[in-house]
Amino acid sequence: MLSDIERCRRFSRAVTKVTGALDTSFLGRGRPLGVARVLNAIGHGRQDVGDVRAYLGLDSGLMSRILRTLEEEGLIIVTPDPDDQRKRRATLTPAGEAEYGEYERLSDERAEGLLTPHPKANPILEAMDLLASALLKDQWEVVELDPRDPVSRYCLEEYYAELNRRFDGGFDVKRSADPDAKDMIPPRGSFLVCLSDGMPLACVGLKGTDKGYAEIKRLWVAPAARGLGLARRMMADTEARARELGISVLRLDTNKRLPEAIDFYRKDGWVEIDRFNDDPYPDYFFEKLL
C-alpha cells in the first residue's frame, strides 16, 4: 500500500510530531533551548568549553554569551584549564546540579509518558532499540573490556540465554569449556564490546591458548542490532587486535543450530577444519590464518 519511502516519511512525521515536543521540552523551565542544551552538555560531563561548542555546533561568541548567562544564574563556574590557560572548563555549582537533575527528571517523565499509553510496551521498546541502533550506526563504539566487567557480563548472559533457547537440550555454561577470563585479557587475548549510546549491542572474545592458535569465543549480537553488519565489524576489529597481539592463527567452533553464524563464517573467509577439541556443544570447526 505504502512504498518504503512513504513508510519512512510517515515514521519521521510521527516522530517529529511526538518527540518534537519531547525535544523542545528543554523549554518549560523558563530557559531558552540553547542555554538549556549547554547546561545539559556540561551536566553530562563535558567540561571543556571548546568540546561543548563543537558538540553543539555553536559559534564561539554565542557560546561565550550562553556561559555568561549560566554563570549569572549561578548554575556553573567557569575556570581556566590548569594545563592550558587559554582553554576554559565549566563545572556545575550545587544549584546547577539541582537544575540539571530537574531536566533529567523531566526527560524521564516525557519518556515515561510516551510508554504509558501502551499496555504492552515490549514490542514498542524492541522497535525503538532496533531503530536507535540502526540510526546510530556510524556512532558505534567498540571498546576492549575486562570479561568480568558488568557490561561484559550482561552480553555474556544474553549470549548464554540465547544458546540455551536454541540448542537441542539447552545450554549450560558449566558443561562448556568456560574460557578463563585471564585468557581474554591482553596481552594473552582480548574481549571487545560494542556500545551504541550506552547500550551494549555485541561482544566477542579472543581467547589466547598455548597451542599455537587463539580462539574466537562468545560472538554475540543483540537482536536489536542484527542485520546491520555488526558481526562483521566485530570480527574485523578482533582480527586487528589479534594481529597487534602477534597472533597469526585463529580458530573457532560453533553449533548446527546457529546456521546464520556458520553461513557468516564461511562468507567471512573462514575455512572448515576437523574437530580440534572435545567440547560437547560444537558441531562445526573453523580456522583463519591472519
Added chain:
Amino acid sequence: MLSDIERCRRFSRAVTKVTGALDTSFLGRGRPLGVARVLNAIGHGRQDVGDVRAYLGLDSGLMSRILRTLEEEGLIIVTPDPDDQRKRRATLTPAGEAEYGEYERLSDERAEGLLTPHPKANPILEAMDLLASALLKDQWEVVELDPRDPVSRYCLEEYYAELNRRFDGGFDVKRSADPDAKDMIPPRGSFLVCLSDGMPLACVGLKGTDKGYAEIKRLWVAPAARGLGLARRMMADTEARARELGISVLRLDTNKRLPEAIDFYRKDGWVEIDRFNDDPYPDYFFEKLL
C-alpha cells in the same frame, strides 16, 4: 542493562539526531522554516487559511505575513472564500506547484538516505511502522468505505494472506462464504477501515443478513499495530454503527488457529453459541446482543 525509560530516551536521542536534520531539511531551499511549512501545508491540500493556521499553531499576524511572503514570491494566490468573504483560501500557482514538488523530492531523498545504508531494510521498516502507529495512536481515523475500495481491498488481501499462513491447509477465499459487498454497505451493513496518517491499520465488516442478525466478518489488524488496542476500538465502532442501522443481534465465527481472536471475543462480551452456518473454516461461534 538499560531500563525502559533509558531505552526510550536513547531512541529519542537517536531520532532527534538523525531526523532532526531531516525535519530542518525544509531549509536548504533558501526559505525560512515557517514559510516552507506553510507552503507544504497548502501543497498538501490545506487551502483554508484558518485551517493551516490551526494545523501549524501560528499566530494570525505571523500567518498573514508568511502568506504575503509566499504571494510576493509568486508561489501562491490568496482569494476570498466565496461562501464566507471573511475567510481566505490559498492555492498554489504553477511556480508554487513546482516548488512544492521540489520539497517533496527532497523529503523523499532524505528518507531514502535513511534507508540505503541498511542492506536489509525490512526489519527497520517494520519497526518504523510499529512506532509510527503507536505514536499516532490518538490520531487514528476510522472511516466507512465501500468494501470494493482499493484501501478495503488491500486490507482484505492482507487478511486472507494471514489466514492462509495460519490455517491448517491454508485458506481460499472462494471456498469460504465470501460476503457479498452489497451486504457490507449501509443501510444493510458497513465496512470500517482504520487509517493512521495514510496507512491502513485495520478493517472490519458488518454483514447484514435476512436471518434476524448481522455478522461481523474480516476483523483484521495490521502486524504493525497489534497490541495497541485497535481491535477493541474497531469492534466498538462497528457495534455503534450497527445500533445506528437498527441491528440488535451480532454473530461471528472464527477458527481455532486464531487463539488471540477467540480470547479477545470472550473478553469483549461475546458469548459462545452453537454452529449457525456450514462454512468449512470456523470452529468457534459467538453472539452478542446490543
Added chain:
DNA sequence: TAATTTGCCTGACTTAAGTCAGATGTTTTT
C-alpha cells in the same frame, strides 16, 4: 625573542519567530 596560532571574549549587527493591540471588512445574532 619575535611572529604566529589558538581559545575565548566583546560589541555590533541580522534573521527568524512570535506576541499584542488595534483596524477593517464580513457575517451572525439579537
Added chain:
DNA sequence: AAAAACATCTGACTTAAGTCAGGCAAATTA
C-alpha cells in the same frame, strides 16, 4: 438595524539564535 462575533491584516514590539570583525592573553613555532 444595531451589536457582537469572526477572520484577517497591519504596525510596533520582544526574544532567541546566530554571524562577523576585531581584541586579548596564553601557547606554540620559527
